[in-house]
Amino acid sequence: MLGFLWARQSGLDSPIRLTRAETTRRVLSLELNKDRDVESIHENGVNTLDIEHVEGRYMLSGGTDGVIVLYDLANFSKNLSYTCKSLCKVGKGHPDVHKFSVETVQWYPHDTGIFTSSSFDKTLKIWDTNSLRVAEVFHFDGTVYSHHMSPVATKHSLIAVGTKNPKVQLCDLKSGSCSHILQGHRGEVLAVCWSPRYDYILATASTDSKVKLWDVRKATGCLLTLDQHNGEKSKASSEAANTAHNGRVNGLCFTSDGLHLLTVGTDDRMRLWNSSSGENTLVNYGKELYSGSKDCKVLAWVPALREPVPDEDSEKPGSRAHLNPAFDDAWSSSDEDG
Template sequence: MGSIEELRFNWEIYGSFGGRKAIYRNFIDRRLKSLKPSWKHVIPFRSGNASGIASMALDPVEHRFLLCGSYRGNISVVDLENFSQAHPGQPVSHKFIPASNSSNHDFLITTCQWYSKDSSVFVTSSMDQTVKIWDANMMCHVEKFTFENPVDQIHWSVAKSKFPLIAVAQSTSNIQLIDPRGGHALQHLRWKSENVVSVQWSLVNENLLFTGGSHGNISLWDVRSGKSELKTFRNPHKRRSAVMAIRFSPSGNFMVTHDRSRVFDVWDANSLKHKWAVQLEDRRSVHSTMKHLQFELCHDGTRLLAIAPADTEVALLELDSGKPRPALHLLHGHYQGVTSCVYRTTYNQVISSSSDRLVLVWSPEMDEKKPETEEIKENELHQDAWSDEDR
């Protein structure tokens, strides 16, 4: 089995559905453990994003368009399926689509997100105190919302809803809600006891919003009632560390939160009961210039994995084992702090950005085999051509 396409084509020969599923998941495990920097896919840089990428997002429909927001506020899209190749065995040149200069933000991009149902629309937030909704076909913004404070994080609801809202966190007690239909923002919720640094909508209920606070608390809100939060809860260890990110597992069974103390807390998504905590090694730290951490969850294999920045490395950390220090696989390739990670499920690829101004594509080793002619050339370069008489 040399590639994911071959396995998908042939896996029906392996007996029952449960057996096929187990074989498939184990195969994905092997692919994820063999990730290495791709020689085929090199994400191009232009003058607009040469300062480095602070935030990324992969479109949820085709897993094809990589949205990039730079430290300077520039927005660009890389088409991972549209590329040219000068010679076999050489890296491909991906199509790079920059935004119009008049539409770009003024400062660092804190969040990028595609609209969950349409790859022609996306939203961005910035430290320039604005949130913008974009037309991806024209690469210009169509709506702009200005706030009194820098925007730390946003999340556009992905639940089934005719009118999904955008939640905005600004390290204040106010939680802004944007209604794209009316083109206006509503100051709808207020967390009196804490400042909000992270937001995440429920996967299944468009009215339920989770927020992470600056003192380690997590609150659940029903946006139909703006009086107060439905419930506030925190980890059993009572860490007073800002909750920088909240994510739900693809299955919807787990909620995972991450705070500045480098701890991932795993919760039961239905009962909202804390299950266990997983900590990165003490020497791993969050990139100091970022107020939030962009990590993703992967459950394609047998384990639930967090794919997250870990100082200059990318960490693949098991979360569902219940062990405080479970299996950890590190990807080495960046030279400075990693800022964001995305996972491309169709190819089991990880894409990471860093303040070293590199965007790396990590592919399974079996997908990175070079053409036979190129391998022969490389082997010839490394052969010992000296004879005993020459020596």
Template sequence: MNSFLLNRATGSISPQSLERAYATRLLHALQPAPTVTFSSEPGPREEASNSRSHEAQKHARVAHKAGVNVIAIDRFEGRWLLSGGADSSLAIYDLESSSEITASSTSSSSSPEPLYPTASLPRIDPSSSFGLTHLSYYPFDSLAFLSTSYSHHLRLHSSLTLQPSFSISLDSVPYTHAVSPIASHLLVAVGTQHPAVRLVDLRSGAASHSLPGHTGAVLSVGWCPNGNLGGKVGSGAGEWVLASGSADGTVRMWDVRRSSAALGTLDMEDSVGVGLGHGGGTGASGANNARGYKRNPDAKAHVGPVNGLVWTEDGRYLITAGHDERIRVWDTSTGANNLVNFGPVVRNRALSTVTPIFSPEGWIGKGKELLFWPNEREILGFEWKEGRLMKRLKVLRSLEVDGRGPGGVPVGRNVMDRVMGLAWRAHEVEIYSAHADGQIRAWRPWVKQMEEDEEESDDYVGKEREDEERKRKRAELDELYESITKRSFIQS
């Protein structure tokens, strides 16, 4: 890092290059942050906390006692974290208070105070306790967010009170939903147990229409985040393009403006992108359509259910994950499989939707972002264009136990500690993860480790310079000795 600082001081590199270099170091220094914990209690009570039993204090460090199903962080401030439990409970936390609480509590106690929710809701629906399946902030205003749950409902909530202001029954279990971050329309795409993608219009508060084509439950959906779909589609067309993954192993692309909305199906056997730009037919005969996606009904993206799907920020690529324990990268302008190999370390057996996340695009250079994948009991960071594993974040198991099993063996809340979901905090190098044991864990750069590496690097450079100086002096001495020896020989 010192070389970058020196080069910046001399003007050899730009400020952006220095920023990218430092951001890269921060990303690779991500480690568990055990001092950041979350409580399900409504707020700190110092007197009560002093009188509480040790067992009660242990339970106070759990965000949702039944397990955390989903989390989401607002994209504007990166301050408000939403969490949803397996018991239909909701909570919202102020992440800005994390550093203040940690700093004040660590000075007087070895056990820092947890983050308490600024608002909480024991149950979304008082008459049921069905767990939440997905949470997402309204993309244009962090004062509202959407939720889906096993109670068959899609709801719109206020971020201040968490109370639902709008609710619609979908008549089947919704697994996931998505709102376009760029579109002028207010269509919510919902993946449900029914094989058709449901579109709900927030303006009218009713289901708009469905997108039939899948033959299994729809487990993942995502709108294109770029209006031009990576520069390959006409201006403004990208906001209407949707991708969906199903339990039948297919990933379908849709243009919701069209009467026949299906653009085609991604094929893992196609590494070329057959038919792009040739104006292929749009009939049902299996020919390619005008955008090059195959309309072959037998084409599969994965051998097994597709429960993970995410677009790159520029809309040029789509990343999908399936129960075949493969992550695939697709060129969205051609529909081609880029044949990126992520190796045998990927694990994906969850029945729920599992969505990977990207590090911000502008931080470490376009195309060099890290893709973070929730790999059951760990988080994997990949260079997504090469499939190279760059980071492996192990989940620290909780030491708290709920009781004793046969023979007095401690029984934990959930020995698997499975990662249920990930969320990136905007404007910060921080990841938050939801876990089946009821905890929300934070991952932050370990600055101390960076400083130690820096010192080791400086010591190594200093030692190299000392060795070079010693060699130079030794060479000069040998040269002087040789010249004196030659003169003595000539004189004799």
């Protein structure tokens, strides 16, 4: 780190390299928290988590058995080590419990008095947190894989919903009806996400290997279809041939500033896109990852340190052979000036 600081101070290196090195260091330093535990309530796997942004205190979890649990993350014990307790749950005996696996839970972005959940039982439910009762239910023809509310919208209250149907459905929280649909995908829509920068921009991912960006204000809707090859593989090909991954695209999210979009697919690839131009930035990621399983736990993993190569160069202090490979600057240089 001192080397990065010296290079930056002397003008030999770009300031962005220091930022990337520190970000990578922090990611690789993640480990299981030895002082905090979460009360075990789910009897089956945990599919989805969401922490509200108003206080950052309450967390929702949804399980494969249809159960939803609300946790309080605050520490009132005055002890260093503590367990986050559950406040309440929508369990099997609840009249409004989901019949099948809960795939997504989300707090209403501006008020913890409301949260939402969607399930394989083909429903999206709007909940009153205080009474723990359903205020509204949206029914769909196919399995619901994902839903999302805009974190910044003030002029609309649309919930984007991805289902087994290729059409993306937009449900209006105020009217209680589906306002309109977005057509363009040819497979099941597995993930949807609103931009945190523009309240009318939506990203969707599908089993057709495509990721699309939409402007929901426009009649045509689709702004562009992301192309992993940035048009270089076949300049003569139509947009219909553009794919974001070589397989199903089952996850996506915007960066906090909304300038980039991160996608993951069943091709074991994670890609970072310029959300304005749709360009694949060609960032090469390391192998840090999180895993969730039927044991009801979420674990963080990091690569093991690389064993030093027994040669003359590897014995020198500061040799790259002594470094974890994820510390190498594997970022694309395309945005060095950005």
